[in-house]
Amino acid sequence: MPVRKMTSSKPPVAVKAATRRRAEATNLTIRAKDVLSHVFSLRKGQRILIVCDRDKLSIARAFTEGAETLGATVDDFLLSENRFVSGGIGEIEAVVRSGYDICLNFFDGIPEETASRVRLVKAEIASGAKICHSPAITEEMLKIKVDYAVLKETSFRISQAFQHAEKVKITSNLGTNVEIQIAGRPWQDDLIARPGDVTNIPNGEIYCAPVEDGANGILVVDGAIGDFGFVPSPLIIEINNGKIRRVKNDLVGIRWRDPQFMDQSNFLGRLKEKLLLDEMASVIGELGIGLGPYNLIGSLLQDEKAIETIHVAFGHNATFGGKNISKTHRDFLVIHPTIEVFYRRPQMPSKILMRNGNLLI
Numbered sequence: 056m057p058v059r060k061m062t063s064s065k066p067p068v069a070v071k072a073a074t075r076r077r078a079e080a081t082n083l084t085i086r087a088k089d090v091l092s093h094v095f096s097l098r099k100g101q102r103i104l105i106v107c108d109r110d111k112l113s114i115a116r117a118f119t120e121g122a123e124t125l126g127a128t129v130d131d132f133l134l135s136e137n138r139f140v141s142g143g144i145g146e147i148e149a150v151v152r153s154g155y156d157i158c159l160n161f162f163d164g165i166p167e168e169t170a171s172r173v174r175l176v177k178a179e180i181a182s183g184a185k186i187c188h189s190p191a192i193t194e195e196m197l198k199i200k201v202d203y204a205v206l207k208e209t210s211f212r213i214s215q216a217f218q219h220a221e222k223v224k225i226t227s228n229l230g231t232n233v234e235i236q237i238a239g240r241p242w243q244d245d246l247i248a249r250p251g252d253v254t255n256i257p258n259g260e261i262y263c264a265p266v267e268d269g270a271n272g273i274l275v276v277d278g279a280i281g282d283f284g285f286v287p288s289p290l291i292i293e294i295n296n297g298k299i300r301r302v303k304n305d306l307v308g309i310r311w312r313d314p315q316f317m318d319q320s321n322f323l324g325r326l327k328e329k330l331l332l333d334e335m336a337s338v339i340g341e342l343g344i345g346l347g348p349y350n351l352i353g354s355l356l357q358d359e360k361a362i363e364t365i366h367v368a369f370g371h372n373a374t375f376g377g378k379n380i381s382k383t384h385r386d387f388l389v390i391h392p393t394i395e396v397f398y399r400r401p402q403m404p405s406k407i408l409m410r411n412g413n414l415l416i
Contacts, residue, residue: 083113086197088121091157093203094258095185095248099126101156104184106147106175108134111161114192118159130155134162139171148178157185157248164190164356166282166329170382173371176253180374185248189255189356191282196257196357199349203246203258206346210244210261212416213344216408217242221399222269223342225365227392228411229275229289229312235342235367236269238399241376244346245360253374259347259360264377268297270339274367275312278388283326284353288316290323292387299330299337299369306330306337330369335381341368343386344394344409355386363412365392 091097103122107115112133119129132150137143151158158179160172172190179186221238225231244261245254274292279285293300293308300308306327311318318324330337347360359366370384391412397405407415 083117083194083197084120084124086200087114087117088124089201089203090187090256090258091118091121091125091127094246094254095157095187097122097125097127097157101127102154103127103129103157103159104132104150104155105129105159105161106132106134107160108138108162110163111192113194114161114197115159117197118161127156138162138165139168139175144171144174147175151175151178151182151184154182155184157187158182159187159189161189161192164282169384173382176374180251180253183250185250186253187248187256188253191354191356192256193354196354199257199347201258201347206259207244207246209346209414210246213261213346213408213414214242214244216396216406216416217263219398219400219403220396222397223408224395224397225274225389225392226395227275227277227389229277230273230291231275231389231392233270233272233274233294233367235339236266237263237342238266240264240266243375255356257347257349257357257360259349260343260345260366262341262343262375264372264375264379265339265342266297267338267340267372267377267379270294270297270367274387274389276387276389278351278364278366278390279353279355279358280326280387281329281355281385283322285351287318287320287322288313290387294339297339301337304331329383329385332383333381335379336370336383336385338369338379338381339367340370340372340377340379340381340384341366341375341386343368351388351390355388358388359386362414363391365389365394365409 240263242263277289289312345361345364349361366386368386370381372379394409
């Protein structure tokens with residue numbers, strides 16, 4: 056009797072697509088498990104809260120599955136269509152206060168929700184949880200394989216280079232030339248989450264909150280900006296005593312490097328509006344160095360972690376060692392910079408930490 060070949064009722068293309076989706080879901084779960092193990096040191100019996108919206112359900116699902124394989128329990132809080140409005144943020148805060156070891160925030164990064172997101176993170180910090188805050192995270196970001204041991208070793212070497220540092224001087228071929236005071240401000244990375252700490256995914260930066268009135272010079276931004284994406288043309292930012300130069304209600308310190316550039320989308324006008332949201336929105340808030348194996352994609356959530364870049368943020372930094380209390384926090388990326396570190400002790404010569412994007416330690 057001839058053997059009859061079994062056939063699938065699904066078309067071959069549908070079978071391949073389903074197989075690919077299963078493989079992608081498995082890969083996401085593996086990457087989520089890596090993050091939970093290496094960054095959050097997740098242990099059996101711990102409790103996790105995931106706050107997400109419908110667009111990030113696949114990511115939430117990957118972390119749920121990864122956590123459960125490690126013996127943790129997971130509660131999901133799915134944002135409604137109204138998201139944080141109409142009392143929604145208060146409801147989330149009540150859930151956070153019930154007590155979790157880890158809180159993970161995965162949702163679209165809508166600029167108008169910044170104040171609510173800050174409020175959520177403050178509640179999570181107060182709860183003593185380890186926190187991941189990743190607005191605008193995508194599956195593609197999570198799929199990238201990261202060697203956390205290598206990143207931690209690189210971060211340690213950089214932090215050692217900043218011991219007893221007074222200031223850094225950052226330059227670039229496009230004209231960046233700025234000095235930033237960092238004396239007394241601790242450096243930290245996003246590679247080991249601790250209770251009350253805030254990190255995000257992808258991981259891979261070391262950063263500090265600079266002295267708020269201690270930055271002077273020119274920053275030339277040629278990468279992405281916060282929630283604006285890639286700059287259409289390099290931007291000059293003139294910083295005086297930690298503030299973007301301002302005349303009355305106009306941030307005259309921001310201008311196009313190319314004076315002939317035609318700003319057809321009013322990019323600069325929209326950016327100035329965000330940086331004038333409150334008095335501290337245009338005050339320096341962060342200096343960060345990227346460590347990770349990431350491509351530049353126009354999203355600061357990933358780009359600020361990319362090797363051969365630094366980023367300077369303006370706005371809120373009170374949650375990681377600074378004194379700037381603002382409703383906003385916006386990062387500005389510089390590609391292939393040179394960083395020179397100057398020390399408080401006279402006998403310690405300055406040190407070139409990075410030259411044209413290449414780490415020298």
